Amino acid sequence: MADGPPILEMRGIRKAFPGVVALDGVDLTLEAGAVHMLLGENGAGKSTLMKILSGAYTKDAGDIRINGRAVEIRSPRDALALGIRVIYQELNLVPHLSVAENIFLGAAPVRWGGFVDWHELYGRTSRLLADLGMSLDPRALVSRLGIAQRQMVEIAKALSGSAFAKASVDQAAIADQSASVLVMDEPTSSLTSREVTQLFALIQRLAARGVAIVYITHRLDEVFRIGHRITVMRDGRVVATRPIQDVTVPELVRMMANRDLADHFPKIPVERGTELLRVENVGGGPLSGITFSLHAGEVLGIAGLLGAGRTELARVVAGADRCQEGRILVQGREVRFRDPEDAIAHGIGLLPEDRKAQGLVPGLTVARNIALPHGRRLARFGILPRQCETAMADPIVAELRVKATSTQPVRLLSGGNQQKVVLGKWLAGDVRIFIFDEPTRGVDVGAKVEIYNLMNRLTARGAGIIMISSELPELLGMSDRILVMHRGRLRAEIAAADATEERVLSAALGLAHSGQAS
Amino acid sequence: MIVPARQFGTLVGLLALCVILWILTPYFMTVSNLLNVAEQTSINAIVAVGMTFVILSGGIDLSVGSIVALSGVVLGTSLQAGHSLAVALPLSLAAGLLCGLANGALVSWGGLPPFIVTLGTMSIARGAALLFTEGRPVSGFDPSFRVLATGRVGFVPAPVIETTMVYAAAHFVLAHTTFGRYVYAIGGNEEATRLSGVSVRFHKTMIYGVSGLMSALAAVILTARLNSAQPIAGMMYELDAIAATVIGGTSLMGGDGTLSGTLVGALIMGVLRNGLNLLGVSSFLQQIVIGAVIVVAVLIDTVLKRKNRT
Numbered sequence: 001m002a003d004g005p006p007i008l009e010m011r012g013i014r015k016a017f018p019g020v021v022a023l024d025g026v027d028l029t030l031e032a033g034a035v036h037m038l039l040g041e042n043g044a045g046k047s048t049l050m051k052i053l054s055g056a057y058t059k060d061a062g063d064i065r066i067n068g069r070a071v072e073i074r075s076p077r078d079a080l081a082l083g084i085r086v087i088y089q090e091l092n093l094v095p096h097l098s099v100a101e102n103i104f105l106g107a108a109p110v111r112w113g114g115f116v117d118w119h120e121l122y123g124r125t126s127r128l129l130a131d132l133g134m135s136l137d138p139r140a141l142v143s144r145l146g147i148a149q150r151q152m153v154e155i156a157k158a159l160s161g162s163a164f165a166k167a168s169v170d171q172a173a174i175a176d177q178s179a180s181v182l183v184m185d186e187p188t189s190s191l192t193s194r195e196v197t198q199l200f201a202l203i204q205r206l207a208a209r210g211v212a213i214v215y216i217t218h219r220l221d222e223v224f225r226i227g228h229r230i231t232v233m234r235d236g237r238v239v240a241t242r243p244i245q246d247v248t249v250p251e252l253v254r255m256m257a258n259r260d261l262a263d264h265f266p267k268i269p270v271e272r273g274t275e276l277l278r279v280e281n282v283g284g285g286p287l288s289g290i291t292f293s294l295h296a297g298e299v300l301g302i303a304g305l306l307g308a309g310r311t312e313l314a315r316v317v318a319g320a321d322r323c324q325e326g327r328i329l330v331q332g333r334e335v336r337f338r339d340p341e342d343a344i345a346h347g348i349g350l351l352p353e354d355r356k357a358q359g360l361v362p363g364l365t366v367a368r369n370i371a372l373p374h375g376r377r378l379a380r381f382g383i384l385p386r387q388c389e390t391a392m393a394d395p396i397v398a399e400l401r402v403k404a405t406s407t408q409p410v411r412l413l414s415g416g417n418q419q420k421v422v423l424g425k426w427l428a429g430d431v432r433i434f435i436f437d438e439p440t441r442g443v444d445v446g447a448k449v450e451i452y453n454l455m456n457r458l459t460a461r462g463a464g465i466i467m468i469s470s471e472l473p474e475l476l477g478m479s480d481r482i483l484v485m486h487r488g489r490l491r492a493e494i495a496a497a498d499a500t501e502e503r504v505l506s507a508a509l510g511l512a513h514s515g516q517a518s
Numbered sequence: 519m520i521v522p523a524r525q526f527g528t529l530v531g532l533l534a535l536c537v538i539l540w541i542l543t544p545y546f547m548t549v550s551n552l553l554n555v556a557e558q559t560s561i562n563a564i565v566a567v568g569m570t571f572v573i574l575s576g577g578i579d580l581s582v583g584s585i586v587a588l589s590g591v592v593l594g595t596s597l598q599a600g601h602s603l604a605v606a607l608p609l610s611l612a613a614g615l616l617c618g619l620a621n622g623a624l625v626s627w628g629g630l631p632p633f634i635v636t637l638g639t640m641s642i643a644r645g646a647a648l649l650f651t652e653g654r655p656v657s658g659f660d661p662s663f664r665v666l667a668t669g670r671v672g673f674v675p676a677p678v679i680e681t682t683m684v685y686a687a688a689h690f691v692l693a694h695t696t697f698g699r700y701v702y703a704i705g706g707n708e709e710a711t712r713l714s715g716v717s718v719r720f721h722k723t724m725i726y727g728v729s730g731l732m733s734a735l736a737a738v739i740l741t742a743r744l745n746s747a748q749p750i751a752g753m754m755y756e757l758d759a760i761a762a763t764v765i766g767g768t769s770l771m772g773g774d775g776t777l778s779g780t781l782v783g784a785l786i787m788g789v790l791r792n793g794l795n796l797l798g799v800s801s802f803l804q805q806i807v808i809g810a811v812i813v814v815a816v817l818i819d820t821v822l823k824r825k826n827r828t
Contacts, residue, residue, distance in 0.1 A: 318713075320712075320713055339712065339717070340712060340713050340714070340715050341715040341716070341717055343715075344714075344715035345715075350713060352710075352713055357707070357709060357710075358707075358709050358710050358713055359710055359713070360707065360710055361702070361703045361706035361707045361710055361711065361773065362706060362707065362773075363702065363706045363773045363774050364699075364702060364703060364706055364773075368699060368702075368703075371699075372699070372703055372710075372711065372714040372716065373714040373715045373716070375696035375699060375700070375716070376696065378696075379695065379696045382695045382696050382697060383694055383695050384694055384695060384696060384699070386694075425714060
């Protein structure tokens with residue numbers, strides 16, 4: 001590890017989106033040759049911070065210094081010029097091109113004004129791969145590679161243009177021209193343990209060479225395997241930055257979770273009624289052996305990290321995807337859903353994760369969106385009586401306080417009001433089992449409280465609600481029970497009375513001794 | 519959907535076109551010529567109804583012209599075989615409907631892109647029509663059948679009345695039935711519609727069925743008018759129908775558009791052809807003008823929509 005001055009400093013970084021302050025005065029210092037672990041729950045601001053570093057977002061305030069000199073990063077191009085490379089979770093490779101073509105995409109060596117110099121391309125790629133210690137065939141098609149190998153290609157691509165990728169590393173030149181910063185966003189989320197070992201060896205080689213690495217992860221074991229320093233973020237601020245030897249696992253969990261429970265949740269508990277839904281050993285895809293039940297009057301929270309399988313579970317229960325293993329019982333009777341229509345007929349309504357892509361028809365009016373699931377009931381011989389949709393929608397618009405009229409197209413509404421319209425679709429029918437996937441994502445505070453109030457009214461009427469959320473306070477504040485998912489399985493079931501952020505988070509992180517952290 | 523101003527724009531375009539042609543050639547604005555335009559437009563206008571349903575749902579139907587030919591020869595041969603119109607007409611409509619339903623089923627359950635499926639059907643239906651007739655036209659029908667195209671009610675040609683009825687019925691379906699709602703919903707957001715419990719596959723199949731049925735209706739009028747069912751009829755009808763639909767403001771992305779717009783679009787095409795003929799413009803130049811009008815109309819549409827949305 002180098003003792004030199006910080007290669008990159010971010011100070012007082014602030015970024016606000018309409019209604020949310022995503023970053024509020026964040027400091028981050030990166031040193032050459034160090035692997036800096038960046039931790040925090042979903043929505044803590046890690047990704048936003050990295051997007052500012054990579055030029056995808058511009059900061060509202062604060063400054064960035066590279067080797068002590070102030071720089072402005074206004075676009076991804078600026079970030080590249082400064083030697084900042086980011087590898088995102090979703091890989092950006094062209095599958096039908098070779099490793100070499102991907103690495104030098106748009107920068108392939110040419111001769112005779114336009115013809116790719118294949119010899120030079122493969123030669124350069126071989127030298128680069130050898131230099132990085134990667135055993136990959138430059139001519140192999142990316143579509144034939146495994147995920148870990150693709151990640152290697154992505155890393156090689158990220159490093160190909162920067163100074164430290166050159167065979168003879170001129171340290172002075174690097175220090176002068178570029179930051180040599182490599183950001184990796186949860187790179188191991190889809191790797192096997194052997195592949196992880198390979199990746200870590202590579203990271204250590206790069207660090208030894210003087211690259212400053214930012215490593216975003218949810219896996220605490222990784223923190224201690226390759227991290228040198230660690231920064232924990234929460235609610236758009238830095239909680240702490242420490243050398244790795246100064247922290248313990250329970251301490252980390254507490255730093256990530258602890259917050260003032262100032263948020264107010266208007267939870268009204270309802271006596272638990274009969275069993276509405278039972279899920280037995282459901283599996284297939286990323287899911288495996290999931291068993292739980294939902295009762296009338298209950299809000300069942302489902303916690304877990306991104307990719308834990310929460311949305312997949314919701315889609316299976318709502319009939320959007322086929323149930324491959326296990327069985328689902330609605331009010332004691334086994335059901336087989338071929339499509340959402342079947343699930344709706346059994347009184348199951350899904351509020352999907354992505355309201356723009358899955359919840360709304362943007363060009364249709366509020367009333368027509370709300371009435372969409374109820375066409376068959378409203379129509380006589382397929383004919384919709386005049387105004388029947390507005391007659392159905394108006395009371396719902398009023399109840400949910402949607403700030404729009406029934407005849408406005410939903411695309412003109414704000415996020416919170418759009419979400420209310422998606423909710424409204426299920427209020428008109430005979431739905432008793434509500435599945436809310438991230439019901440308050442991208443919704444302003446006022447609308448949030450109204451959604452919570454609606455949940456209270458629904459449970460009071462004898463409905464059961466499954467609420468998937470990445471916001472721990474919301475889960476703790478509104479659920480009667482919380483199921484925690486980790487890698488497609490149920491990791492823990494915690495009653496509301498016993499639930500703490502630490503317990504839920506430990507289980508979501510897959511820590512062996514869930515529940516001890518508190 | 520909330521862009522009446524835009525709709526109005528297409529109508530203004532049509533009227534402006536009429537005024538210009540009136541000035542250039544006074545004969546254009548005579549009752550007999552206008553009725554002539556309406557009659558000539560009727561076939562494209564009817565095919566464009568089906569095309570509008572398909573495009574509204576986010577698809578495309580390239581097979582309409584070939585379905586016109588196939589339904590036409592089914593009608594022609596069964597009439598010539600001595601069947602009454604009461605037998606021949608349903609047979610012909612069924613042929614068109616079945617072609618459309620086959621398109622829809624392959625798109626919905628086969629998961630194939632509409633462009634590919636209907637491109638295939640375009641060739642298959644054309645080939646079937648040629649095979650069926652051994653490539654020869656089937657000509658000479660009873661006047662009681664021909665009256666469907668040559669008849670008049672008062673001074674209004676029968677095809678104009680038939681087209682009006684088709685538009686009235688199709689408008690009712692689109693505006694006042696669940697099927698019509700689903701057409702817009704599927705085109706606007708197919709996944710959201712599916713998650714709302716709508717059987718998207720069934721309804722998509724029906725949408726292509728409507729398109730096939732409209733082609734068959736157009737074939738009836740065409741056959742009656744020409745007094746001949748030709749296996750090479752309906753060439754390039756798909757392009758005219760797509761042009762009428764998009765000039766009328768229907769988005770090729772689906773979910774947005776109106777039938778009245780399509781009717782205006784079909785009339786613009788018809789008026790333009792008629793006017794250029796009256797002016798003695800060569801058919802080669804006509805193609806260039808019509809192509810330019812399509813592009814300019816959609817360009818204006820796009821610009822206006824961009825303004826409306828922000």
